[in-house]
Amino acid sequence: MTDSNLLVELFVEELPPKALRKLGDAFAGVLFEQLKAQGLTGADSRLTAYASPRRLAAHITEVASQAADKAVSQKLMPVAVGLDAAGAPSAALLKKLAAIGADAGAAAGLRREGEGKAEALYYDHTVKGATLSDGLQKALDEAIARLPIPKVMTYQLADGWSSVNFVRPAHNLVAVHGTEVLLSVGALGLKANNHTHGHRFEALVDPIVLRSADDYAEQLREQGAVIAGFDERRADIVRQLQAAAERVGGGVRPIDDDALLDEVTALVERPNVLVCQFEKEFLDVPQECLILTMKANQKYFPLLDVEGRLTHQFLVVSNISPGDASAVTGGNERVIRPRLADAKFFYDQDRKKSLADRVPGLAKVVYHNKLGTQGDRVERVRAIARAIGAQLDNEALAAGADLASQLAKADLLTDMVGEFPELQGIMGGYYARHDGLPVEVAEAIEDHYKPRFAGDALPRSDVGAVAALADKLETLAGMFGIGNLPTGDKDPFALRRHALGVIRILAEQRSSIELGWLLQTAFGVFASRIPADTVFNDASAQLAEFIYDRLAGSLREQGYSAQEVEAVLAQRPQRLAEVQLRLDAVRAFAALPEAAALAEANKRVSNILKKNGAELLADTRPTLALLQAPEEIALLQAMNTLYPQCEAKLAAGDYTGQLRLVASLHQAVDAFFQNVMVMADDPVLRQQRLALLSGLQWHMSQVADLSRLAA
Known part of the structure; x- marks a missing residue:
């Protein structure tokens, strides 16, 4: 068995440019993977993929002409089935041996393994290693079958009768191992050879006869005027x-x-x-x-x-x-x-027609058959925008966002956007400036689609942020309300992107608006603004979970651990602008030496309360006189001392400081669990202790569910 480098090339008509890199990587990758699976490549074999407008190729180093023989142990059947009472092979065994290419004499050499009913017959034999010609043929067939072809073509072969399916008509196949041509290899009606073609107009030689597999890229460059890689x-x-x-x-x-x-x-x-x-x-x-x-x-x-x-x-x-x-x-x-x-x-x-004059035309443009026209949609977006402005107690903001939302979709009816849909919003901004509208309104019209993609800029002003929020919330609420949800990798209305846009605007622009209020407002707007025959449901809870799921994924991508994210989002924080602060506080808390014990205690408290149906109450205060054990009295006194300080930290947004105060309770909490039986026989005492734990849990969970940090 000799090792040489291998070159395989499919020469075709011009490949689809947007898919070329993917096609080239897939073709070469599957070839390499399949040759490796057959034992034809070594540990040091390396793959180089080539892809140009008219070729897909792969160069693989250290490819064997034949794979090494391999010892194989094949389980056949239970002994009770394969052998009769006298130990002679049964008809079933002989049939099985014939099926795998072994003769009847092989029955005498079968190995027995196991005991009792589990004892089975095994056929130990050596499988001859695949030849490169056979192995490459299999690999090539697999590589062609698995190409991520955007659209298949059917074309006739040279004989005029046969036809094949491929991404583009193929005209030549190269398969060279070292300097040897693997003549028996074929694909797409072609037989392998050692010549290829260069540039259509500037090749110095045609065809180019390859000296060896290693000369492929050099000869294409020098003789064919082609950079193959x-x-x-x-x-x-x-x-x-x-x-x-x-x-x-x-x-x-x-x-x-x-x-x-x-x-x-x-x-x-x-x-x-x-x-x-x-x-x-x-x-x-x-x-x-x-x-x-x-x-x-x-x-x-x-x-x-x-x-x-x-x-x-x-x-x-x-x-x-x-x-x-x-x-x-x-x-x-x-x-x-x-x-x-x-x-x-x-x-x-x-520019001969203002945006305002175009708005009535939106009533003739269908948005969705269950949600009405673009005109209907504009009115819903305006209502959401006005509500957000009012919630922020800013009349000027509400008026600006309302006007921007009214005009934001008008550029859909312009010739420029009709020719280049990618310019929607952008052209609206230009036309708004031409119409003499305020700068912040023009910018809001341009920005209301932002962020359009991951890493995109956010709206430049508060007016733009409100208009963008209203636009995205209208889409999300509308689609969730009619049950038109994304499935798998299908998301035709880009709801995942809209959800991430809402998250980024609320979080990065430090908005004080609560998510729950936003969703209730958005769904409420639809009540009187959809076609009468549309079945529309309030799916605000479902949409909230969808948004929190997107937020969790985004935070994990930013480097926060799953435990940290779960701890914060388990509390379903309503102000997304605070999530980052809470995460940083949780990370700082987790670094404290007492964090692990407190997280375990928090988990234990949660389980006890859940098991006994006790509710978490902020103002739960056990009666000091009814407590008995010194440890529970000490814990209550420590809690009473710290609670006002914790509330002050929370009010100031100092979540790290609040968790540090909570951490200072660890000794009192440890002593309580070591010496106090919560489920006392006395029902009054038991209730007092549950009330004590309820209050403790409430204040330990104001920033995050610390029990999620427990191992």
Whole structure:
């Protein structure tokens, strides 16, 4: 058995660019995994994946020509079934042996293991290791079957009769082990060989005959004008983009967009970055419109100045490198001009009609068949926004949020948003400024979708925060009310994202509004503002749990332990702005030497009270004269001394200080449990002791459920 490096390549027509990286990683990964499973790779074998617009390939080091033989022990059947009374093999045993490829003579060498009815027959034999040709064929079939293909194509093979299904028509298969071609390997109607193809126009040689598996990337680069590796090609584009921006000068930089970079990497085989430009008059159009049309339609990289403003120059990643690039740059400039002209036309036309004049048209746009039109939705959002402003006792805020909510969806009826839905909200902000509306209202219209994704900025003002909260709460309450909930990975109305948005606005903007009040308000607004035939339920409790679940996941991602998160959220804190402070307090408490014992005691108290149906009462005060044991009297006195201090700490938001005061009770609590029987025979004394524990538990649980910290 000899070890050499292996190269496998599928040469196909242009692959879908947005899926190329995933296809390349999957193809190479499954090949490697399957060869390893068959014992054809070693512990030091390494995988290199290649993916370009017209190829998926894998280079694997130290691949054996044949796997080592393997000893196998196969359980056949119970002895009672396999052997008759005389110890001769039964018909069932002989049939089983035949099925696994063993002859009848193998029955004499079967091993017996176990005792009594559990005793079974085992067939010990050696399985010959798979040859590379057979193993690669199996691995290749599996890799093709498991490709995450976004959409399958069916095409005919060269014989004109057969057809296969694949992501794109495949034209060549390479399978080279060292320098040996694995001729017996085939896939998609192709037989393996050792030649491939380079760049459509700039390859120096076609076909390229591979000298060995290790020469693949080098020969493609030198003879085929192709950078085969996705990451290498991507890095080359980044380098060229930076160099081109430096040539332009003035501190300009290409726009930072990883998705665009990945897509362009998947469109070219040998990148060549060129500088182009358009007429400066187009810069009067909002730069978001121009940037989007350049990125989405043409895959260009806009250039921004030092202040982040769009310039009239942009970068093109070409797939060819002519001596005179003027034809390429001129062609791209001609292509972009009508795109930008369309954007300018839409912008000019949209400004001829105010946002307020567009609002009545929302009544003709269906939002959801059970929840009415966008016009109905706008009225619900306005009602929630006004209620939040009133709750905050801020009439100006309520009025601003109401106006922003009324106009926020009007840009859905503009030509620009009709062409580029991604600009909704953004264009509303521009049109609001053009209409002469206050800055905070214009910003709120633009910001009411925020945060749109993880890490996105929050609304810039209180008006924007209220409008955004109202918009997200209306969506959440509406969908939960009609039972339209996310399932698995399906969340068509982005309810998880809306819930995280609510959490972030309330927490990060230090809102004093309670979550329960918000949800009750949102569901209450729907009572008279939905179609008469819609069955709508108050699912505020269910929605609250959904939001707390999202909050728990978010906090764990931020590095808090599951125990810390559970301890705080078990209390269902209503002001989400306080959650961070409570978590920090719990973490500080857990670091104290007495924390573990107090957490155990808290858990014990909880169990006792739960078992006896005792309620937690803030003002529970046992009668000192009815207590007997010195330890329970000492605990009550310590509690009476600390309680006013604890309440003061809570009122000041000093949760860490409150838990430190609670921690100072640990000696009194330990002494109580060591020397006092809570469930005394005397019912009066028993009730007094339960009341003592109830009061203790109440004050120990004001910041968090400390029992969740117990191991």
